[in-house]
Amino acid sequence: MSGTALAQPVEKSRRRWFDLRLLVAALAIAGAVGYLMYTGLQSTAASYFVTVSELQQRAAEVEGKRVRVGGDVVPGSIRMGGPGEPIHFEITDGTSRLAVVYEGVLPDIFADGRHVIVEGTFRSSQPIHADTLLTQCPSRFESTPGQ
Template sequence: MNPRRKKRLTLVLALVFGLGSTVGLMLYALSQNMDLFYTPTELVQGKPDGTKPQVGQRLRIGGMVVTGSVKRDPQSLEVSFDVADVGPAVTVRYNGILPDLFREGQGIVAQGVLLNPTTIEAHEVLAKHDEEYMPPEVAAAMEKTHAPLEYTDVQKQGSVQ
């Protein structure tokens, strides 16, 4: 082989290897920073495809703050509260100042780490901004896993009993 062709081939192979390594490292870094979204029911029972998060995994959870579940530590900024959709509740622990719109019965999205199957250590808590708003992930997950209960259905159930 001609020395000139050898030099070109070496240069092209080094360029392809370098580009491949760069793309591989970027994909690895992005996969480490990906946070998956769960509803409380999906967190406890698993997603429809059978996947469940592992302890120590970073994730986001969205749902409604259960009324009467907010517990504040008077000596620090630690807060603990339960989040539920229509299934089981999940406990969220947070150390910091909660958003002004945070209150019981309101929708929130918490981002953090799974400590055990029903407890999350949150590093960020986001509260919805008005009565009509629901985070898109929460709305999509609620539509997918739960049929909406309409007012007429509630009336029918009440009259039957």
């Protein structure tokens, strides 16, 4: 009888230990999911960009800071450098223009008139030195003129 009396407390302590491990694992999973949701929301908020005019209006406020600005590539403004040299171009929102210097691999669809988003450090009265260049893909579902 003493063997059964000892087995019950040991079994209960094992069950508590197992329940505690499940609780810790559930909390860890919930924490990981919460962190992923938080970082996902942050990157969604970071996808916002300002127009060239908005950037110029807030120039003093964003001086020396990283910015994300969108606009259309000004036709005829693209100046390609040689291998290893930066690409110079301008973007516009229809009202204002901004000079951009980009060193990196150009997207295949980068061209005059294409809508782009550039990221880089802003310094007034200097071209923005972009380290990221995103181009908007034209929709395949747009109708052709006259249809």
